[in-house]
Amino acid sequence: MTTNTKPILVSFDQLSVFIACALERVGLPEQDADKVARLMALADLQGSDGHGVIRLPQYVKRILAGGINTRPNIRVVSERAAIAVVDGDNAMGHLVMSHSVDVAMEKARQAGIGWVGARASNHAGPASLYVRKPIENNMIALYFAVGNANHLPPWGGMEMLLSTNPIAVGIPAGSEAAVVLDMATTVAAYGKVKAKAKRGEQMPEGWMIDRLGKPLLDPKRAEEGFLLPIGAHKGYGLALIVGLLAGTLNGAAMGRDVVDFNHDDVTPTNTGQSVLVIDLAAFGEPDVFKAAVDRLVHDIRNSERLPGVERIWLPGEQSHLKREKYTADGIPLPIGQVSDLTALAFELGIAPLV
Amino acid sequence: MTTNTKPILVSFDQLSVFIACALERVGLPEQDADKVARLMALADLQGSDGHGVIRLPQYVKRILAGGINTRPNIRVVSERAAIAVVDGDNAMGHLVMSHSVDVAMEKARQAGIGWVGARASNHAGPASLYVRKPIENNMIALYFAVGNANHLPPWGGMEMLLSTNPIAVGIPAGSEAAVVLDMATTVAAYGKVKAKAKRGEQMPEGWMIDRLGKPLLDPKRAEEGFLLPIGAHKGYGLALIVGLLAGTLNGAAMGRDVVDFNHDDVTPTNTGQSVLVIDLAAFGEPDVFKAAVDRLVHDIRNSERLPGVERIWLPGEQSHLKREKYTADGIPLPIGQVSDLTALAFELGIAPLV
Numbered sequence: 001m002t003t004n005t006k007p008i009l010v011s012f013d014q015l016s017v018f019i020a021c022a023l024e025r026v027g028l029p030e031q032d033a034d035k036v037a038r039l040m041a042l043a044d045l046q047g048s049d050g051h052g053v054i055r056l057p058q059y060v061k062r063i064l065a066g067g068i069n070t071r072p073n074i075r076v077v078s079e080r081a082a083i084a085v086v087d088g089d090n091a092m093g094h095l096v097m098s099h100s101v102d103v104a105m106e107k108a109r110q111a112g113i114g115w116v117g118a119r120a121s122n123h124a125g126p127a128s129l130y131v132r133k134p135i136e137n138n139m140i141a142l143y144f145a146v147g148n149a150n151h152l153p154p155w156g157g158m159e160m161l162l163s164t165n166p167i168a169v170g171i172p173a174g175s176e177a178a179v180v181l182d183m184a185t186t187v188a189a190y191g192k193v194k195a196k197a198k199r200g201e202q203m204p205e206g207w208m209i210d211r212l213g214k215p216l217l218d219p220k221r222a223e224e225g226f227l228l229p230i231g232a233h234k235g236y237g238l239a240l241i242v243g244l245l246a247g248t249l250n251g252a253a254m255g256r257d258v259v260d261f262n263h264d265d266v267t268p269t270n271t272g273q274s275v276l277v278i279d280l281a282a283f284g285e286p287d288v289f290k291a292a293v294d295r296l297v298h299d300i301r302n303s304e305r306l307p308g309v310e311r312i313w314l315p316g317e318q319s320h321l322k323r324e325k326y327t328a329d330g331i332p333l334p335i336g337q338v339s340d341l342t343a344l345a346f347e348l349g350i351a352p353l354v
Numbered sequence: 355m356t357t358n359t360k361p362i363l364v365s366f367d368q369l370s371v372f373i374a375c376a377l378e379r380v381g382l383p384e385q386d387a388d389k390v391a392r393l394m395a396l397a398d399l400q401g402s403d404g405h406g407v408i409r410l411p412q413y414v415k416r417i418l419a420g421g422i423n424t425r426p427n428i429r430v431v432s433e434r435a436a437i438a439v440v441d442g443d444n445a446m447g448h449l450v451m452s453h454s455v456d457v458a459m460e461k462a463r464q465a466g467i468g469w470v471g472a473r474a475s476n477h478a479g480p481a482s483l484y485v486r487k488p489i490e491n492n493m494i495a496l497y498f499a500v501g502n503a504n505h506l507p508p509w510g511g512m513e514m515l516l517s518t519n520p521i522a523v524g525i526p527a528g529s530e531a532a533v534v535l536d537m538a539t540t541v542a543a544y545g546k547v548k549a550k551a552k553r554g555e556q557m558p559e560g561w562m563i564d565r566l567g568k569p570l571l572d573p574k575r576a577e578e579g580f581l582l583p584i585g586a587h588k589g590y591g592l593a594l595i596v597g598l599l600a601g602t603l604n605g606a607a608m609g610r611d612v613v614d615f616n617h618d619d620v621t622p623t624n625t626g627q628s629v630l631v632i633d634l635a636a637f638g639e640p641d642v643f644k645a646a647v648d649r650l651v652h653d654i655r656n657s658e659r660l661p662g663v664e665r666i667w668l669p670g671e672q673s674h675l676k677r678e679k680y681t682a683d684g685i686p687l688p689i690g691q692v693s694d695l696t697a698l699a700f701e702l703g704i705a706p707l708v
Contacts, residue, residue: 080636082436083466112437113469117637140603156666159657169595179598181591213660231584237535237669240654241523244533248646249494249637255650276630282434283471283603292602296609300594303513306567312510315591 008338008354009330016041018341018353019056025348026063027070028092036094039129044331047322048126048182050191054198054337055123057344058261059092065265068092068122074099082111085250086118090268093124097273101130101141104277108139112282117250121271123148123261126191128182128319130275131170135178138286140278143168144246146253148269149260151190151227155236158211160226161255164189165242170316172280174290176297180316185239186227193219193227199334247272362692362708363684370395372695372707373410379702380417381424382446390448393483398685401676402480402536404545408691409477411698412615413446419619422446422476428453436465439604440472444622447478451627455484455495458631462493466636471604475625477502477615482536482673484629485524489532492640494632497522498600500608502615502623505544507580509590512565514580515609518543519596524670526634528644530651534670539593540581547573547581601626 020037024030044052062068072091076084084103088096100116107114124130127143134141147163154161164184171179184190188207196203197219208216210225229235247254252272259269280286297314305312326332333341338354345352374391378384397406416422426445430438438457442450454470461468478484481497488495501517508515518538525533542561550557551573562570562579570579583589601608606626613623634640651668659666680686687695692708699706 078637080466081464082461082468083632083636085637107436110435111465112434113467114436115467115632140599154654154657154666156663157654157657157659161654161657169599171595171598179594181588181595183585183588183591187585230588231537231541233667233669234537234584237537240533240669241525241535244525244647244650245494245523248643248650249632249634251638254646255653278437278469278603279434280603282437283432283439284605289602292608293598296598296602299609300508300511300515303508303511303515305511306563306565308567309510312508313587315587315594 005335007332007334009332010353011330012041012045012327014353015044015053015331018345018351019053021350022056022060022344022348023063025350026060028063029071032070032092032095035098036092039094039098039125041331042129042132043125044333045323045326046126046128046319047326048128048319050189050195051126053333053341054191054195055125057340060344060348062261062265067265067267076103082107082113083115083117086116088118088121088271090120090122093122093271093273096121097124097130097275100273100275101133101277104141104275105134105137105139108277108279108282112279114277115274117246117272117274119250119252119270119272120268121252121273122269123271124273126182127166127168128170128180128316131168131180134277135170135172135180138172138280140172140280141168141170142276143273144242144275145273146243146247146258146271147184147190148258148271149190149262150258152186152229152236152239153226154240155229155233162236162239162243163258164227165239165246167238167242171293172286172290173293173297174287176294177314177317177320179293179297179314180319182316182319185235185242186229187235188227190222190227193222197222198336246274250274359689361686361688363686364707365684366395366399366681368707369398369407369685372699372705373407375704376410376414376698376702377417379704380414382417383425386424386446386449389452390446393448393452393479395685396483396486397479398687399677399680400480400482400673401680402482402673404543405480407687407695409479411694414698414702416615416619421619421621430457436461436467437469437471440470442472442475442625444474444476447476447625447627450475451478451484451629454627454629455487455631458495458629459488459491459493462631462633462636466633468631469628471600471626471628473604473606473624473626474622475606475627476623477625478627480536481520481522482524482534482670485522485534488631489524489526489534492526492634494526494634495522495524496630497627498596499627500597500601500606500612500625502613502625504612504614505581506540506583506590506593508594509583509587512580516590516593516597517612518581519593519600521592521596525647526640526644527647527651528641530648531668531671531674533647533651533668534673536670536673539583539589539596541584541589542581544576544581547576551576600628604628
């Protein structure tokens with residue numbers, strides 16, 4: 001028996017339209033379905049394959065189970081000149097965070113900086129999605145989120161009270177690609193574990209340990225262990241701080257209150273996310289800043305390399321190149337994933353992706 | 355021959371007065387000398403012994419060499435409702451950052467959040483010093499700084515273009531100690547490497563690599579290698595981002611422009627630091643937030659531990675306990691350090707510390 005392991009290539013539009021169809025079919029208004037679909041497809045377009053269309057079956061399942069509000073009233077419930085708290089009304093997280101970023105940008109334009117915290121939100125895809133619009137408007141953005149399942153114990157502990165709580169930061173550059181850091185506070189994001197499982201691959205040592213403290217390599221056994229934080233106690237500290245800034249501060253779930261959306265499709269997750277936007281124009285001439293970023297990027301890229309290292313990468317550079325390549329050639333989807341999406345299409349009675 | 359290795363205990367006031375005397379002697383106005391001295395002694399009081407009075411001889415040397423402006427005009431050079439850029443006029447960093455925190459707090463009181471970036475600043479001690487005042491005023495604070503010497507190459511590189519660029523975050527709690535994260539973006543601080551060398555011990559794998567990219571375990575060969583960032587490329591990304599937010603954004607030194615203050619006492623360092631202050635009251639009732647932090651702290655502290663782990667610590671908890679202990683018993687200073695300070699006192703013609 002032979003297996004075709006070559007991925008199937010789909011265009012951004014093809015993928016986006018398919019996702020929109022599925023989301024509309026399960027009850028999202030057309031405009032909302034389109035917005036979420038474009039953001040999900042953008043995730044795949046930049047190679048964030050653990051956070052794009054791979055999540056569609058789970059989102060659909062949750063929407064059908066009544067765990068997502070498809071007719072939400074996303075609104076600012078509290079604000080000052082430079083901050084706002086947004087109640088997402090249990091909408092798709094992509095809609096809550098798109099709105100929150102717009103509010104933060106508007107505040108930054110006036111006050112120099114804008115911070116928007118969201119509660120009653122949901123999983124919103126890869127953190128870096130939400131720094132792109134600020135970047136295109138000469139703004140720096142920082143994004144903090146509480147993950148939707150606890151996979152991380154405090155340092156020295158065994159009880160998974162923390163999630164991978166990711167951070168994204170986007171810094172505009174001039175002629176260079178923006179510097180975009182998008183990282184979980186664990187060595188590996190849980191989405192990457194899921195992607196490994198889907199591809200039938202083993203995890204490298206150092207990603208997870210089991211409850212006996214032994215390396216866990218089989219991603220299909222992920223539920224039997226927990227992720228490891230970066231820099232030991234430092235990553236634990238970062239995960240905790242991000243959770244406090246994105247969860248507790250916004251009145252959103254954190255610690256024991258976090259709903260594991262892998263095992264519960266109904267309970268509102270009360271997901272918390274925070275976004276901070278900084279308007280470069282408030283600090284000086286944006287072009288001067290962006291030229292300084294370009295210089296730094298050149299200095300780093302052209303600096304002396306360790307033996308065997310072919311290239312020094314800037315944060316976000318590989319995603320940027322993937323976005324360019326996948327825009328030109330198509331987004332590669334593993335055949336197993338395409339099968340899942342075909343099954344989903346059949347179930348929903350919509351046209352399959354390919 | 356026997357050596358007395360027992361540390362000498364000094365009170366906070368004793369230490370603070372001594373530092374103030376020394377700084378006044380080399381030209382700082384009384385009020386400025388007092389302010390810097392109290393912050394430096396506070397560093398020792400919380401156990402940040404690499405960033406307190408241990409730095410005094412170096413500061414004095416730099417001031418005497420003309421590398422610090424003792425009559426600075428620290429001023430806001432650009433501002434909006436929620437941001438300000440402060441020009442430190444090459445003052446002691448402690449003065450620049452104290453002022454910056456005050457400005458940020460004032461802005462946060464009005465706008466909900468305040469961000470102040472400083473340029474033409476200098477080394478200001480441990481990052482966590484500057485989150486304490488906001489904490490006492492029901493405010494969250496984040497602090498980012500560019501380090502004053504580059505010890506870190508980009509991931510895959512050998513050229514030390516980055517510093518350990520620290521991050522501090524302070525989160526007020528209720529009856530519990532505030533959660534305070536204060537971390538460099540490298541696995542080990544350079545001081546820990548020096549301590550290992552002094553004790554004739556090997557370093558664990560993961561602290562440093564040599565110029566072939568191989569683990570460097572002998573701390574006596576430290577000059578032949580580099581520190582490793584936490585979480586590999588992630589820590590490199592964090593160090594870079596912190597440098598962009600604290601340095602480049604403020605028009606301060608970053609990358610190749612960073613002045614190594616260990617080898618140059620004269621050139622203005624143009625150090626950059628940024629502080630972000632968030633007023634809890636803008637998000638809701640501060641007591642509700644602080645009670646939620648307390649609950650989270652209890653959940654974490656009392657959660658199931660790995661075999662052999664005696665206690666699960668919260669970030670900042672060990673510093674907090676040291677602050678309490680040292681306030682009661684005195685701050686322990688190694689005898690060698692006291693000798694150095696006695697020599698300095700003799701040199702400056704001031705009364706010795708003990």
